[in-house]
Amino acid sequence: MNTLLWALTLLADGQEPLPSQPVKFNVKDFGAKGDGVARDTQALQAAVAAANADPEGGVVYLPAGTYLLDSTLVVERANVVLRGDGANATTIYIPNSLSDVFTGTWVNVSGKVKSSWDSSGGFITFKGRKQTSLLVGPLLANIAGNVEPGDFRLPVDSTAKFQAGQPVRIWVNDESTTGVSSGTDKAPAAGLPGEAAGGDEGLPVPDWVKQDPTYQAALAAGQGMEEPEDGSDGGGGSRDGGGEAGGGGKVYGDNMADSGPDSGILSRDQIAFTARVAAIGEGWVELDRPMSFAVREWWKGVVHVEQPSLQDAGMEKLTIRFKHSMFGDHFSDRGYNAIQAVSGVNLFFSEINIINCDNGINLFFVDHSTVQDVTIDVTSPRWGRDRAKDAFNGHHPITVTMGHSNLITRFSINAKWIHDLSVAYGASLNAFTAGRGLDLNVDHHRAGPWANLFTNINVGCGSRPFFSSGRQGKGAHDGKPSRRPLELPGCDLGPLLNFVGAFVKPNCRTKMKWLVEALNASSPADLHRAQVAARRAASVR
Template sequence: MPRPPQGSPPPPPSPPSIQLSDLVCGALNSGAPCLDPLKCCNIYGLCGTDASYCDAASCAGGPCTASLPPPSPAPPSPPPPKSAPTPVFPGDLGDAKTQYSWLWGRQGELWSPSSRMPDWSYVGYMGNDRAIPNYPATFNVKDYGAKGDGIADDSKAISAAITAASAAAAALGSPSSGMQNEGKAGVAVLLPAGRYKITTFIELQQSNVVVRGEGVDRTVLFFPRSLSSIYGNAMAWSYMGGFLTCRGRRYDSSATQFQLAKLTAAVRKGTRRLPVDSSQAIAVGRWVRLFAVKPLSVSRRALLHADPPAAEPLRVRLQVQPFEGGGSDSVQPGREKVIVQVQPWKQETLQDGGATLQPEQQKPARRLLADTNSSSGTDGVQQPLLCGKPGARQRCRQVTEAMWEWKREAEALGLDQPEDASEAEGSSVGAAATDDGSGEQATAASAQGTMDAYMYGENAVDSGSGPFSGERIRFISRVSAVGPGWIELERPLPYDLRLEWQVAVYSFEHKVQHVGYEKFTVEFTWDVYPAHFSAKGYNAFWFQSCANAWVRNVRIIDADNGAETINCDLITLQNITLEFTKDRGTYNTQYANGHHGLWAASSSLVHFTQFNFKGKFIHDLTLDVWSQECAFSSGKGVDMSLDMHRGGVHNNLWANIDVGLGTRPFQSSGDTQRGSHAAANNTWWGIYASGKPGASLAVPPCNFGPLLNFVGRVAPPFRSDAGIAGPGSPAGTPTTLFPAYCAKVVRWWVEQQRPGATLLPSDLWAAMVQTRQARLGANKG
């Protein structure tokens, strides 16, 4: 219902059902008075008629009491200490069949830029300013020799068509900066109906190119071999790489050539205007991003770079990497690739050869080893490259520079770190720390004043002993106004920015944008998934350092990993089905059929929506490594895990997700050195289990993360009821609507959905997109 302007007469009486504007006013309704002229608007923005609304201490508008009651004739007692009155909240918003949250209201009227929830209306392709484009199918793989019969190897023909399309896209002359051409022009490579056998990975490295089929039931991309079978085990396929890729170039805070200005003062969450040292290089309409150059203290950085404790002496050896060549098993002279390998010196590996380094070489070599180690658990010892079926003597194809870049980027983010064993084996959320619901502050590793401490609620929970060197924030916005010494952003900040973090304004830069894969099935040969970290590389999509890209209308069959984004922004993954021809899992994988289903790492504004999991992965949906402002919405699965993989993930949304059987909705994993599972301001909205109609889902333990929001049918924390203590609900004390789970220290907002009532809006992401103009006055494109 529209709000009346401030000072205007109230509208005609509402129908008998209670309307939101009957209940809120003032601070909660943009200054509007109560609709009922007999009701007072109190200082908390609520309408009522008793003293908590109308007396002089509480009333902000309406028929307020003119003055406080006169004192008693008897000599007054010494007055008690003055305290703010407890805000009065009605029981709920809505009626018997519908319910609205106090974090949102009906149309976002209870939301504000400084709300506990950030604005997610920019999550997805082009910030939802423009629809995903439909480029003309200028190139057809059949014209380049593809057969599509499922027998002939069509790898070279498809690659040739993409190369030709990339040349045509480059000739469009799109701008190289900002959002480039905003997807207004491009070309598509068509794979007509058929079954295309592919034995190499496909890569998009040019903006404005799409690979398109003719529908999931008509076009099939068949991969008969895994990445490890083709390229060997030099890569850790459990957490990296894919057959269908987008590869750009990472630009972070070290890319100072794109730095436009520096903040000159601290600003608070919800702010749009930023004080900067210079605004000369910034124009209205330009897309910019914010990086924190120094999120950690100097002493913390010194600790990170300190020499490791005494260890075994290191040695060096040379490895000759084979390539896919002629009929001999030997390496063709002149084509071999020599790798210098550093590894610990151990008695049991002496037979492998290698020279022990001199004492003065140990220190730099040890740092090299720390930088390059893989997650194989072999202390850096390279295992033999094995390709093809067991017992076969097939040569591996040469690992390309693109793959080495996959490895460097993944390991730079710590994706190779081990996961907590108890979590990997299926406990709800692991047992890395004690439940802090009692109010005890959690042990924390981050120094006070650092961005890490702030993102973990000022160390309300464990903030990690092994932090990353990567970006904590990667906020993106269009500039809406510019003045001397300041700029104004279109989007409000979702967090505070402090001067000591040395926040700077950069131009938004991504080399590869406006690319996508759509309308086909990805099918792998069925194979056993043997163990958690032993995936063979049946990996579908891998997007690395790309922006404004998409995967949509795709089916994936028998995959180890479905789709991952790493160092990406403004991505849409829509209408993806993941299924298995039969069970692939074993006891070692908890009988899960794959490792990661859909996964975002070190990414922002990524939207996963309309997904359908017809089988279980160890981690169905995952957020990892400072992923932020991402959203999973309106999807379903047979028994889903919504995995918060540690590493400072903050300001993300999970909305309207059917977790199926509901046995593991918050099961999460990740290396315990990365801190608690979640950093601040993540929201779970309307999560439900169709396999348990009407049942409530136990929220995770209180040490899961700080400042979290749960709105829906929820039960007490999984591990114990310790969080149910003391004030914390908006009403000040636990109530049926606000049970005050984990209210102390970690300051959760838990809002209970009433039995029989439907939570509206069901998809909070969609509601934010629809109301963006009214709430923010922002450009809708």
């Protein structure tokens, strides 16, 4: 079995507990009433603005009560935490949608809906500055030779800028990562270097909306979640490798599965990895953890110093409840979206209930962060009799796109959404563990999600555990390898996957080189927890 380092998949590599800072800003001091009647939007925005303006950030405290919020909150400073008195004590009540707040972002023309909010955007946004391989300042060195998965040592063209213990980010790009996943050639949005704008084509979006940080973050994030408009799994043909695969083909097992077109299967910087420098030698640096992907000397591999602008921020101990509304067709989301986080490291979202949402918690370009003790639910079904066959209550409850080494644990999805747990666009080394759902599905949304772990999860009814979607032409749903104790899907899910449990029809062992094993007495029920325990025991020795 290919064992990957999921033990480091959680906030701060699991070396530290979730941050617990003292309260610095109380929303009551900014005029919030918390009585469920008064409009508290300006008071909450003022409290968050004060935290953003403080160089050290701080906890924004919402005492027990119900706070009416009808516009957006944006956290842009490290160490800013929104904290309630508990999910059963503090509620943020949102009576409207993002399309109500932002003019021109949702239109219905002759029954054809176009929405900016079908997969991204949130009433509460955590927004950092995007790191990119295009920047020269953070560049430490170019990778100067071949690297194999599992290698600790990187050949580099210079070691002059490296220091022991230094946090680094490694990117690999080649012709397979030249695509712009939004499917548009528009100019980049302001403040988002290297990102193509998308999501507003055909919409009458005014300039003031385009300059809003919530909208800009949604544009940057939404590029990773396109799906075929008919709601199908997207299709796409397989490729003959024809020689050694590029970066995108490597993700799909050297083109063993459908790895999309020769260029554009992935977007720039989707193949990424973070680590610390453990040692420095003549022409090489050694990392504190093994590489999770290969590098070839004819690809563009670079090592940058890790410089996140947003870290140690998050949200805890409260409920976000939307006014009940009916959910429409696929892609018709009006934007009853709770939380989006874009470009952050070491973020956390803990002890949160989200009620009546289209989209719940969406992580985009977020790494080494933790989502735990989150419940997604409805006050009553959001579908009518005409939609009883599908019975969908929304779109994406929990999503990880273009992020790695995140832990999503102890979650509960108590109704049926279209895509309950989604990984997309290079999402890798993420662990989903100890969760449950009413009729849970694990959505591999194409464009190279790979090496994600799903373990100790109760899928409920189990009628659709591997139903997946994603944009056509972006390769197979999943790359190599993931491990899930669930029933086996079709071979088109992807190559080199590991399955441990009781399964039927293991017909892809040869074609896709799947590893299929039964659980035995020595098998851990939760692989992530077992890896963390083993790593901690080794460090003590």
